Amino acid sequence: MKILHFADAHIDMANYGRHDPETGLPLRVLDFLKSLDTIVDAAINEKVDLVLFAGDTYKDRSPAPTYQREWGKRIYRLSEAQIPTLLLVGNHDLSPATGRAHALQEFxxxxxxxVHVLDKPQFLSADELGLPVQVIALPWVSRSGMMAYSQMSGEETEKVYEKLEDLLGDFVESSFEKVDENLPVILTAHASVQGAKYGSERMVMLGNDLVLSGSLVKDPRLDYVALGHIHKPQNLNENTHPPVIYPGSIERVDFGEAKDKKFFIIADVEKxxxxxxxxxxxxIRPFVDIFAELDSSENITETLIKKLSSVKMKDAIVRLMIEYPREWDTLIDEPALRKHTSEAFEFHFVKRPQVEARIRLSADQTVSSLSPLELIHQYWQTLHTDESEIEILQKLATEIILNEEGEL
Structure with a gap:
């Protein structure tokens, strides 16, 4: 059995960039669709026996019809090629409200x-698939759906995931009683697994997280475990049977994935x-993340341009994040930085001015006991202003306050 496994497409994650004038689609959506086209082409050209998508088609449960159309075009190509395709429902595909249609319902x-949509835990036999393989499927199960199924009250919500894991474990065990021991068994799940390394998808996860035990997915009776939900590519059972694989998302979602390569899997599965x-x-479109902590007020803009010049920016999504004393704000020439990054796909400039903690008054002092001039003097000290400058500023403050008092 030759299978193709991918997950976490999130094809409408258009959080950066402009629109394509020809298609009207956001350019970032075209990035995701390009990866999806590569995956579909590989499945057709290499004549795989089964395509297994492990969940999360879109960024949320209510995709725009335009994005549904684009996803449908690619899946229909697999259908026309007569390649059995399993679409597992992920947390981003599923409505939290019981009874609502999920994002893959039209298939x-x-x-x-x-094309088979897997929207509930199920066992697919070789006869059902028309292939010499068996699949145990664990799509995302919402907490509300689980509570309705198990008739748990609101006071017991903290036990929902514990009970859900027990029920899924029982389901997997009961599925093993149905398997043909001469044929390979694949487990596919959209969930977190104990011991997995998370990427930036923590930022886009919706709701609480079910965590499956490592023993459940590393069962030696399985021959391949196709996971989705975590964007960081990894094999949780390296050099041991069965492979337990998160292929990761098909494109970089945000700067948390800036250094991650992106993959899909072709696996030859035997018993x-x-x-x-x-x-x-x-x-894959590059994300370039630059951090600078300014330690001098001299030539700030030139220093930042030099940092930007040290990286390849063409067609990249670039973020420059800087930390600096607040009083240097006016020394930063933001238009010059944006001009220098004009060849980037998009430039994000994040300024983090640092404010010194205020000086604590001594035990025998209160704000009301200090004169305005004394309070101003304290303020200059919090900014670490030179004594010579403090003297000049204090004279100006004295003149202003005395003039105001004289007018009163």
């Missing part, structure tokens, strides 16, 4: 040939033996 409603081929997605 069930229209009964698209060779007791699986060969895994990590296919890197090329042409």
């Amino acid at each position: 069930n409603t229209l009964q698209v040939p060779h 007791g033996k699986t060969e895994v081929d990590w296919r890197e997605l090329k042409g």
Whole structure:
């Protein structure tokens, strides 16, 4: 069995950049669709036996019809090629309200040939798939759905995930009683697994998180475990059978994934033996993240331009984050920085002015006991102003206050 496994498409994650004048689509959406096209092309050209998508098609549960159309075009290509395709429902595809349609519902409603939507825990036999393989599927289960199913009251919500894990464990065990021991078994799940390393998807996760135990997914009776939900590519059972794989998201979602490469998986699955081929997605848009802590007020803009010049910015999403004393704010020439980064796809400039903690008054002092001039003197000290400058500023403050008092 040759399978293709990918996950976390999030094709409408258009949080950066402009729109394409020809298609009207955000350019970032085209980035995600390009990766998706690469994956679909590989499935068709290499004549894989099964495509397994492990959840999270969109960024949320209510995708725009335009994005549904673009996803549908790609999945229909797999259908036309007569490649069995399993679409697992992820947390971003599922409405939290019980009974609401999920984002992949139309494939069930229209009964698209060779496409199976997995929206509840189920066991798919070789006969159901028409392939010499068996699949145990664990889509995302919402907390509200779980509470309704188990008739748990609101006071017991902290026990929901504990009970859910027990029920899913029981379901997997009962599925093993149905398997043909001569055929390979694949487990696919959209969930976190104990011991997995998280990426930036922590920023986009919706709601609380079910965490499956490592023993559940590393069961030696399994021959491949196809996971989704965590964006960081990893094999949780390296050099051991079965491979337990998060392929990661198909494009960089934000700066938390700036250094991550992106993959999909081609796996040759046999009973007791699986060969895994990590296919890197090329042409992923670069994210460049630069941090600078300014320690001198001399030539600030030139210093920042030099930092920017040390990286490749063409067509990249660039973020420059700087920390500096607040009083240097006027020394930063932001238009000059934006001009220098004009070849970048998008430039984000994040300023973090640092404010010194205020000086604490001694035990025998209160604000009301100090004159305005004494309070001003304290303020200059919090800014670490030179004594010579403090003397000049205090004279100016004295003149202003005395003039005001004289007028009163």
